[in-house]
Amino acid sequence: MKQPETERFSSPEELAQHLLVLDLLAREGNISQRALGIRVGLAPTRVNRLIRELVGEGRVEVEDSARPYSYRLTARGQVYRRRLSLEHDQSVVQSFRAIQAYIARRLQELRAEGPRRRVPFGAGRIMEVTLPLARGLDLEVVGIVDDDDARQGQRRGGLVGPALREKSGRCAATRSSLPPSGTRSTS
Template identity: 30%
Template sequence: MQRDAEQSRIILDILESVHRDGECSQRSRASEVGIALGLVNAYLKFCIQKGYLKAKKMPARSYQYMLTPKGFMEKSRLALSRLSHSLDFLRATRAEYASLFEEAQSRDWKNVVIVSALPLAEICTLCALERNIRVVGIVDRNASEGRMLGMPVHRSFEQIGEPFDGAILADIHTPADSIRWCMSQIGAEQLLMPAFLRPHAPRMEATQ
């Protein structure tokens, strides 16, 4: 299933790339789509066979690629599918964090820190507001210090500057590293994470 999703992503990116510029080099297209040069050629041939693209030979042994009506329809279908999956992910993620902040409230947490300045931090702040829990700051070891969503962004827990009851994990890119770091800094009992990030947590005995 993951392989099918990746194939759909590549096909959509190829079709969108051709729509923007049908004459760019295969090397440029490979860089744009994020795949190897040989794979670009293979996917272009696949799209031509499917009737999504047509190719016109140009001087200097190059080709101009154009979307067919069928290609426009497929591009639209794949774009809508991507959007639908993105919305489904956001809905599921919001539900996970709503449950997480309910757990924080049951622990009588009043002030929390969000770990990671990535987009999930915004979902966390909304869920915190619903539970009347205050977010005192964001901790992200890889971010530049500043402000995000009206809150200070720090690179360590020590820089928070005020007491907090616990931390909420919002790192979807390097969760395992963030979990280990948080456990070493504040302990496992002060860290809450959504179910979809728990498989990245190290075994408790490995952290003792």
């Protein structure tokens, strides 16, 4: 039984780099290997080896009458690019689900520890996943602590600043715009 060609990638990053090269060649065929390497974050030797592999596999054609060389994806290369794109998308979704599962397990551990009211650290993208999971476990997020000045005072999952600064450090806390249920607001 023939194994899928994409199993040769040693990591999701390698798959993504390969896909980025194919995408750039499809959009901007007249690009130097040096510029390609800079845009994708690969060493020039790796770009050269990758281009030679793609040419050898019949996925890319090279027109060497121009400087820099002009690259064009063949029909086979276009099919390969679509297949890698699908695999990359599936990998991203799988990673997202793994992160969700990890966060859910961690929140269940916190719930078992006792207090239902929590103030997590970090108002970034992970908080977008954490807040709905916490609410589903009946954990009440009453504020968020974050040391990024750009996030201070922003609305995150219904939570807002103003930032409350401590004299001793850069850490700032945000508090809920609504008082917790069953309590009176002091503001």
